[in-house]
Amino acid sequence: MTFNPRFEPAVSAARLGTYRAIAADDDHAWALYRWNIDLAAALTPLACDVEVTLRNTIHGHLAAHFGRGDWWASTDLVLDDITSETLTDVVRRHKKQLVKGTIGPGKVIADLMLGTWVMLLSRGGTSALGRAIDYEANLWRPALRFGFATGNLHSERPSPAADTRRRTPPSIEPPAAPQPFGASRADLQRRSGVWHSDHGRFTDRVGPDGRAPAMDGP
Template identity: 35%
Template sequence: MQTQPTAAQLKLLEPLISLPRLAPYVAATGTPTAGMELYLWNVRLSAAFGEVIALAEIILRNAMAEQLATAYGDTWYARADLFDDRTMAGFKTTWRNITLPADPATGRPAQKTLRAVPAGKIVAESTFGCWVNLLDKGGTRGDGPYKKNVDYDSTLWRKALHKAFPNSGGRRTTVFTTASHVRSLRNRVAHHEPLIDGVPLPGQADRRGRTRRLTLSDAHAEILRLVEYVDKDVAAWLDRNSRVPDLLRTRP
């Protein structure tokens, strides 16, 4: 059971958290004490969202990697002909950040080759954003007279990725939109940002020109929807076990 800090303990936390960080919560509640209570609720909610997102992310990338390997081989991520520059930059960053254990014979790091680096390591260490980008329509590769358009619909989606999401209706844009919403929530949770006003969606605006936001209930539903595209039973289980709904009902 969650124990609520006393008023004295809340007061001690204030300078440690910092007034600028607490400002949105104080503005929403009207008093420093109530603001701190709301801040701590936001921390617990972020942790609960993180649990669900963590499972959704692993399910997403494993389902996608399986189909890409089936269509393009185990080292599909090294197929420069498949990807736009944005995706290649993401995989290159993953590759640079991978470290291998030292060679027992020399004491030096083992040579980093496609054979030496397990495919699972690339899958696990590539960012969530990199996986979401694979669901986009594709950008360009090269520059100047060598610049070419890369169409992910006709390559990645139709030849491989649609099979990873059997319950999506078969439309790449459907999966991409949902995955993008989950990425926006994930980034906000990962950086300990306020969730009290919903989840802002970068680059999207309402009729008044304000940044469009997902409600927290809708954001939770988007995570479950992304998992449902892969497996309905797993999504239903995740829904039953998520702590998010209870926390939303108990907002201070």
């Protein structure tokens, strides 16, 4: 794949520099850059399936536990300050429609970012007054654990390095040590199976051979 120097101002020299650091030449760096974009696109359907299933699982079990679809409004729910602020911002945005009944809790759920659900599966932080909030005791044990078919909160908690990689959008992650696509895809499917034993088959979207898009050599 031939590199066109006119692309550099649009992409930025700093961004391309990451790829140039491990490439044989500019053509190879450009090929790596394009391959990384293709890889991110190939993983997107699976990542979307995982996010939707995760949020619906958590929402369903919290709604059942607190006895209401808008579980975030329950007086029995105690959240740390970060989670509370995140939920409050979204609920406030739709307050008028919620009061009128033109939308339901599902709209709030759909507008919450993935990070909200990750926070609800964490150990919990502190309240605005500095009191420790224990999500494992308050949310996981009485409610959320029943939505996960296999595994547990601790066995599926990734290492700090792996967690950092997952928080980095694939399209901007430095490919200094490219990981096999099949392994990354299998890891996502394995983790999705924690809350639904058939989810791995449900998320089998990226081609029958499970391979990444082909990447040109240097």
